[in-house]
Structures are given as C-alpha cells and as structure tokens.
Amino acid sequence: MTVPPRRSRDVGQLVALARDGDPRAVARLLTLVENGDPLLPAIAAALAPYTGQAQVIGLTGSPGVGKSTTTNELVRAYRAAGHRVGVLAVDPSSPFTGGAILGDRVRMQDHATDAGVYIRSMSSRGHLGGLSAATPQAVRVLEGAGCDVVLVETVGVGQAEVEVASLADTTLVLLAPGMGDAIQAVKAGILEIADVFVINKADRDGADATYRDTQGMIALGERAAGQWRPQVVRAVAFRNEGIEDIVAAVAKHRAWLVETGEATARRERRAAAEIESIALGVLRARIGGLGEASVLDALAAAVAAGRLDPYAAADAVLERLHPA
Template sequence: MARRTDDVDELVETACGDGPGKPRAVARLISLVEDDSPALRDVARALVPRTTGAHVVGLTGSPGVGKSTSTSALVTALRAADHTVGVLAVDPTSPFSGGALLGDRVRMTEHATDPRVFIRSMASRGHLGGLSAAAPQALRVLDAAGCDVVLVETVGVGQSEVEIAGLADTTLVLLAPGMGDGIQAAKAGILEIGDLFVVNKADRDGAATTRREVRAMLSMTDRVDGAWKPPITLTVATTGQGVDEVVQHIEEHRAHLESSGQGERRRVARARREIEAIALGEVSRRFDHLSGDHRLDGLAADVVGGRQDPFSAADSLIAGL
C-alpha cells in the first residue's frame, strides 16, 4: 500500500515537473485513471492540489465534418499563442475497444514531438457513468501537468454530444456544408449547449447557407447561457483558414465565463457530477459485493418467481448497504 502511494507520488511529481520523463509519466497516469485501477484515489488525491483550472474545450460534430483535422489545426493555433495544450479523444460508444483501436484516429504527427502538447485517446469502456466518470480524472492529469487548454474530442454519436457539454467550459460544435447538420444539431439538442459554432470545409459550396441556417435556428432557441451570443465561424481546417479566429472566440468565451460568474458555476456543476458518478460507481461495487453473498440472487429469484416486485427488491438492496 505504502509502496503504491510512493509510486503514485513519484509519477505525479514527474508529470507535473519539467524533466525528461514528463510525457511518459502523464501517459502512465492517464492509463491508471482510465483503467479504474486501485491507485485511482491516490492519483486524484495527489493531483487535486496541483490543478490550476485548465480551460476545457469540447469538440463535437457528426462523422465527416473534419473533427480530427480541426483539432490538429486548433492545436497549432493554440501553440502559436503560447498555450500548453492537452488533447483527449474519447470514444464512448465502444465498450470493447481499448486505446489501441482509437490510436489511429488521432493523426497529429506534427505535434508528436512538441513537448508542450499532450495527446491521448481513451475509451470509456462502459464505466458506470461513462464519460462523466473517467474523463474528469484524465482532464485533471492534463491540468496538473500544466496544460492550460485541453481539447476534448468526442468520437461518437447521440448522447455523448450532450455529455461532452457537461465536461467542457466551452463547447464547440463543428458542422460542414450540405450535410443536413443544422437539422442534426437541432435534433441532438446541441444548439442549446454549443458556445461556438464552426462551419468547417468552408471552401465547399453551401457554407454560407449552413451558417445562415444555424443562425436562424439559434435565434429560435432557448439557450443555457442566454447572455452569450455564440459566434459562427467559417474554417478550412486543412489549410488553417479561420482557425485563429476560432481561438480568439475561445478566449472571448473564457473571459465571458469568468466575468459573468458562469465559469465558476460550470466548474462546480462539473465537480458535482463527477462526485455523483464516483459515488454511484462505489454503490454499484457494493451491490456487486452483496451479490457475492447471494442476497441479490435471492431477490432476483423472488422477482422471477413473481413473489416480489423489483422495486421493493431494490429497497432491500439499498437497506443492506
């Protein structure tokens, strides 16, 4: 036990320092928190006092809008503005894929040797609480390691797009011309949660139309933060066109969050969700232990046999905690 804590302290020391082992230590810590390892608590305890409040930018958008390319272009622009940048690519729909399957999705070789860029793919592996349980731990590692901006790119569909907004300080919604993305966005509820909208592939026909459609839909939407008017930027991520403007909007939104008090509220709400997710995971583990002593099996047999309804069985389970 003592040994393990020592190792964690040493890893955290290295990850937060500037020595040669830093990138490796950061990667190792993220693996630890991603695997839900027993060291998770020690890692969190050692990291919490070292975090400084990295600005988390969530990138979301349908497949084909150019998410990876945009992420890479944003890293370039953020580095040019002297930020230390973390990138987390999360695939919440693949409980079976480890990091390996995802590895090839993040093709950012140009940043691979930059000591102030940290890139990591992670799967949420069907964790209870999914993204909301594993990703905050990984964000904390990147924050403590000195990243002042972390881009979280979600590979996936549906619910993840809303989950990412729960994690992010700034939610950036990527669209592309002629993909019916406007309607998709309306369906998924991301109009309400997007802080910045980016129409990528703006060298194609229809970019201006897409911008106009999004603007019209935004004007009809009740937004979470009514005081912020989301800008809609046209970009060509492959050439970098418009990307500096996006970075500028990220800075403006960050300033708005701080001056309006929204930033603190979002951070507290995020911590609240994180605590809840951890607590539910812990309760679930305790249920599994109960299941080990056949209490849960007995309740389940009662439900199957029609002798008890599942709600009163659940009450017994909670009472046994």
C-alpha cells in the first residue's frame, strides 16, 4: 500500500510512482486533490513539468442523454488507438450522502482491468450543477500519470456546462430526440460552448428533427470568419454506432485548434482563470476569517437591518483585509 504523504518530499515520491503507472499512487493523488489537502500546492509544483500536453475532452448533456455510455465507448476507441485515457466523471452531490447517487458509473467497469485507463468519479461537493473546484487539478494528476486523453464528463445543468467548456480543449454536447427541443439549447447558451454536438439515440423517433434543429441553430449563430463551426454527429452509443464519427470530429477540432493557435490561447486562458480562482479562494478564506472575528457578521447585521449599504460594508471588509 502507498503510504499517505505527510511532507512535501513524500509528494515527489508519490508523483514519481504515479508517473511509473502505479494506479494506487494516482488514486491517492486524486484523493488528496479532491479533499483540497494542504499538500495541494506541493502536488501542483511536482506535477507542473509533466502537464499541458494532454487532450482534454469535455462531455456534457442533460440527464438520460447517454453520457456514460458514450464516454465508455470513447474510452474504448481511444484505447484501441493506443492512447492512455483518464476519465473524470463529475456527479452532482446527493443532498443525503454528499456523494454520487447513481449507479451507472458501474458500466465503466468494462475498463476496470485495463492498466491504460484511470477512471474517477468526483462529487461536485455542493457546488450545485458545477464542477468541483478540484477538477482542473485532477486533470493535471491524470496528465502527470501519462494520460494523453482526459475525458471530463458532467451532467449538463447550467454552470457545469460552462465550466467543463472552460476546462476542455474540445467540448462535446450530447442531445437526444425527445429530451427537449432546440430552443432549450439556445436558452441554456449551449451554442457558445459546444464544439461538437452529438445527437445520441439517433435511431429513435424525432432524431432527424433534433439533427435539423441543431443544424438550424448553428446556421443562425453568428461567428466571425475563421471561427470554428460546431459539428453535428449522429450516434447510437449503446450499440457503438457513430463513435468513430465523434472521434473524427474531435480530431478535426483539435487540428483547427492547433492550426489557428487557439490551442495555446485556450490553455493560457484556462491557466489565467485557474490562477485567478486560486487567488480568489485565498482572499475568500481571508474574508471568511473576518467572519470568525465577527467583523463580517457585524457588518452583515447592519446591512440586513438597513443601517448600512453593502458597498460601504464591502469597503470596510477590503480595508480590514489589507490595511493601507
């Protein structure tokens, strides 16, 4: 068994083991990352030289649209092409257990004995409809462990879709006939984040209409010359139909990313967002610390009672945070 690291120098050892393909070391790193362990900065520092190369593919869509099945088949396809594959499946937390509640992850056991695949279900930890804050770091762990393809699967509700898109090089949005019409997709702003639409369950009634509506939506969308035009692919994932078309569309998008320099630009934007998010997390914790000193509580009571406005209160908080 891998000994839990207690000091930063153990982290180096753990990362070395993960790079050698020790699945327990990878699992241990993912757990430390998911728990927001104080060793996170040391882990990130040890992983940094090995990151930035993997292809990160986001996969999102409404519940029931076939995300897990599609992910499963994509893993199979990328494995067949000789890639090492990581999967992060981010499930909304159950209010009862704080963990993932659905059992469909079990299907992933197809790959349980394949040493070239790492699969991790992550809870979204109350960050409702959003990815766990640990997700970008978990992607780094999988990259560090030698995965050159990382699939991030998340339920497509609101914020999660945007977050998965900001994390991924290529974002797949799954639709299915009868799961809500194109106007709902527009309402959710999905056009902005999808690089490839997959019309799954394409053997069902209404699939042609969903396909046409999606194409129509894309045609209506404004995009500058040279911008990527979202692809639409039909699939019946549970019969392994259309998977090679998805892989081809992802490859086409990747080629476009590289050709236009957008690949690097996206990665830099992503890094900037990640840095900002970590810095804001530190600042948020400092503001929270003011609550323990009852400074924030007193200001909040004054605002709630109408004795103070929230902007003046925020100024007071900022002054406390770093006195001039």
